[in-house]
Amino acid sequence: MGTQAQRDSVAALTLGALGVVYGDIGTSPLYTMKEVFNPAMGIPLDPLHLIGVVSTIFWGLMMVVTLKYVMLILRADNRGEGGIMALTALAAQAAGSTATKRTILLLIGVFGAALFYGDSVITPAISVLSAVEGLEVATPAFKPYVLPICAAVLVALFGMQRFGTGVVGKLFGPIIMVWFAVLTLTGLQQIAQQPAILAALNPLEALRFLSSQGWHIFVAVGAIVLAFTGAEALYADMGHFGKRPIRMAWLGLVLPALAIHYMGQGALLMRDPGALENPFYRMFPQAWLLPAVVLATVATVIASQAVISGAYSMTKQAMQLGLLPRMQVHFTSAKEAGQIYMPGVNWLLLAAVLLAVYGFGSSSAMASAYGIAVTVTMLITTLLTFFVVRHGWHYPLPVALAATSVFLALDLLLVASCSIKFFQGGWFPLLLGFGIFTVMATWRRGRALLIESIRHDDPDLLPFVTALSQDSVHRVPRTAVYAVANPGTVPQALMHNLKHNQVLHERNLILTVVFHDVPWIPFNERVEVHSLVPGFWTVQVNYGFKNTPDIPKALELCKAHGLSINLFETSYFLSREIVVPTKGSGMAHWRETLFALMSRNAGSVAGFFRLPNNCVVELGTRVQI
Known part of the structure; x- marks a missing residue:
């Protein structure tokens, strides 16, 4: 009986992890392929490059998410808790042999935490906007209403925060499970019509694509990185769900669904290059377009909810570590201490999100701003993990370097690739991050x-x-x-x-x-x-x-x-x-x-x-x- 109860508990946590942890990375197919082959990127839309791009996305998910986060970084828990604040504290404790080294590590970690707020603004904006843009595919007559509908959805989402996420949270997992099932089915349908895309499973195709790009590799990777945004949530939410459910959800459902769907989009574009207008929605028959828009909007709201809740938790932790002044905290659940609502943070976030939506005007324009804050946070996570592996776990220096150097090189490539989009909008989340870092450093x-x-x-x-x-x-x-x-x-x-x-x-x-x-x-x-x-x-x-x-x-x-x-x-x-x-x-x-x-x-x-x-x-x- 005890074993059965344990299994039921793991199953419930795995279902919960689907909604909260994987909402962000799970909604990336809405815009990733469209941005990679955006004519401004200069990547030819032909079978060779389609196979190369899909292969790079698949093996990137394997390296960045599966090997780095699922296999390595989930091991670096601070008394069961994850996230950049917990990792910063762990690294500073482990390597804090001198006050200077400890202070430097704390500053690096705090800067990573500050950048998280940039992600908290961009994620709801680009996710909801890209979902609502599906209305344009249904009929161009909807185009003038896309921004107002997106703004209304976001205002409703932030307005509901004061009621707490407990009730809605129970629906998150099943809805995201339906979402991943739809991703899988639509992907399989397209692969069956164009099985040549399966060549993307060969890692040599990814290497061939990247090596053929020359200096253009930074432009290509700067767009492909959109497929990896949301990976940090695996680690940040470890305290809520535990390592095992997060790993099971990723390996059992999320990774296969994403891999199949990206291959499906590649197969569709091989058959019909005109589908580049919106490859995600063009995978659906006309009759299913509006239900697909509704499902995608709900999925993006769930993805946004996870980031908003994360911003509350991050702020509360920062307050208690002496990095921010006291703010009003409402506890929205009698049972779950982690379910909180912070009015000040909520309305500041909403203002910044609406500013981003109307300032950029489309998900394509916003894609330039997305990625740079996330990749810098990923780089900081890898740096801090090195100190934990070397000084906290006491592994020899060659082992610590071997465990983190490949990921460090990958993160540097991702950061460099996103940095070239600085003047196209990448400055926006960085400016937010630097502003919050200044506030934190000044308060401390x-x-x-x-x-x-x-x-x-x-x-x-x-x-x-x-x-x-x-x-x-x-x-x-x-x-x-x-x-x-x-x-x-x-x-x-x-x-x-x-x-x-x-x-x-x-x-x-x-x-x-x-x-x-x-x-x-x-x-x-x-x-x-x-x-x-x-x-x-x-x-x-x-x-x-x-x-x-x-x-x-x-x-x-x-x-x-x-x-x-x-x-x-x-x-x-x-x-x-x-x-x-x-x-x-x-x-x-x-x-x-x-x-x-x-x-x-x-x-x-x-x-x-x-x-x-x-x-x-x-x-x-x-x-x-």
């Missing part, structure tokens, strides 16, 4: 300067509370919790309380929350309690970057450490720093001004740490940086 540096300024100006904690315990200050019979960033100095809120109210609580907790660069911290390691003097304790609460902070729940764990707290008789005193930028040696003045602006608009500490609103006292203080 600003927080460090703020804590340094507080540490410099405030008295040391231990001598202060020692003197205070011997004083005859009036005490009130409650517990006061003072949340601080630096536990070594006196909290501003404590000094304000003494100065203005001239009272001291019987029990005073100096609380520090530390987010570690691991995904989860178990309950038995969650709190650390130290007694200072009678009536004073320091409490450190530890979280991983995927834990959900909940201070009242954490304080209940203090009982096991000899400190029993009655939460109904507890007040939380918070210091809200008003940052004053000053010219000096800290940061450039514009960065200090940006940090002050972010600090003013940061979300509530009480809400972020789930403190009860009727027990919070917030005291402001001006701090110069």
